[in-house]
Amino acid sequence: MNIKRIDHIVLTVANLPRAIRFYREVFDMPIIKDKSTGEENCVRCGHQLIEFQLANTDRDLRPAKPVIGSADICIIAGDSMDQIINHLISYYIPILKGPLKRVGSEGEMTSIYINDYDNNLLEISSYK
Incomplete structure (x- = not known):
């Protein structure tokens, strides 16, 4: 088997519109509509997608125990760390730790950590 990349991840959230709004407004990630339902349940993060599901969603395929706030992901920004920090401050988002x-997968990077509204841990990083 030749694995090339991760296509998407799914975050379990308490409020779908609130989660989408956070990632759209704070990170400027475009909203993607589900082609079959027309529902906005996803954002584009570079070449990957972040999908959102509610904990009580009744789907055929889902994790055994979807838990809100259990994700820990790293996203790469193209801005300097000073720009990233100033941007987060402008949205009143507390920085938990860092820089x-x-x-990372491409070598040395600088990271800060925040939580989204569902307490998923987000590492925001930039490479040299």
């Missing part, structure tokens, strides 16, 4: 030096 810190980390090693």
